[in-house]
Amino acid sequence: MHRQNRRRWWTLGGVALVLVATTGGVVAARSGEDGSASAPRPGTSASAPPVTVLQPGRPGESAAVTDSDRVKPLEVPVYNKADVAFAQMMIAHHRQAIRMTGLAPERGSNAQLKSMADRMGLAQTIEIDVLKAWLTERRLPESDPSHNHATMPGMQTEAAIAALAAAEGADFDSRFVTMMTAHHEGARVMAGDVLRGGSDQRLNEMANEMAVEQASEIRRMRDLNVT
Template identity: 70%
Template sequence: MDSRRWLTIGGAVVALVAAGGAIAWSRSGGERSASTERPQASTSGPPVTVIQPGRPGESAKVTDSGQVAPLDASTYNAVDTAFVQMMIAHHQQAIQMADLAPQRAGNTQLRNLAERMSIAQKIEIDVLEAWLQERRLPANDPSHNHATMPGMQTPEAIAALTAARGADFDKRFVTMMTAHHEGARVMAGDVLKGGTDQRVNEIANEMAVEQTSEIRRMRDLKVT
């Protein structure tokens, strides 16, 4: 994946007050549900002078913001917001695992792949955090249970991976990261079905494609 494409988030953004909601995953039943409340635009503040472009062949006109129809603020919903917030935590665990590889992995190709994963997911976190900041949304929601997200590894599994070396580390890493990536693909699929924000849709789609590719590369290493 060309990491530079993650660095561009185009377009002006209208400040919004988001409705509450989260995607919730149940570890026991595997069920997923999502709130689909839509946010409302903020209309506070006095009118300001604006220049409104005319149609082709017409001149622009000066008016005040009170006379300009507001932009459609319903570009994202609670499913989008929950996905972005929870994917940040999901990526953080993947980075934690990937950053163990340089000092522990026995397979050189695995070390290189883990390094690329860490770099790419750090960039993706920056993009996700920027999406939230532009909409004045919090970086996390206390109602989210990160441990139940698809693919998340237990503290015990992370501890065992940290203690492993050489071929043992390689096998554990591929098994755990493959499950982690497959969980991210599930989450991406959920937001593609229930979200409404075009940028989040693009991020989720590219993420699913990239993580599918990385799963294939890990399997090709044949370390398990």
């Protein structure tokens, strides 16, 4: 978390400066002899002239000294309906996947498959937490009653989930790979939708990483040759 009002001392052209970290740059105020930042002089206007700031550079680049009126304000993150729908619906989508992976330790027989299921469940639990936090930050509900979760790409029917829960050994392994492959492919469709229509950078990055990882998991499940 970014910390406000973090002060550091620098010397610039023989003048002591106290740097106060802000979201747009680092304000450099001239200091008095006692080391404290000098206050505005009596009778001066509240709208003071630009002050010297130290603006961080890009990774690998040096910081630059400039005037505060030349620092561009940070853009307010924007999002749209596609972002909100993705976050809300992917929570429900992931929860079904977690139900499926939770069956593997007791019902499955392939050690590699059970290990993969454990990693999938953990990863999707973390992603749910991220999506819930994203919605909470924007004071948005976790779900929308207008969404029909059963029609989401890759969602499995309750009958199919019940059959998976009743299966054991090689039968479970085969059903799991078939169902989870379809589930992953559906999640990748949803990720593609938000990548094309969404506006939020964080969700864009998350959806891209999700699509890549789930494509890799599909390949690894198929390599098990349990179907």
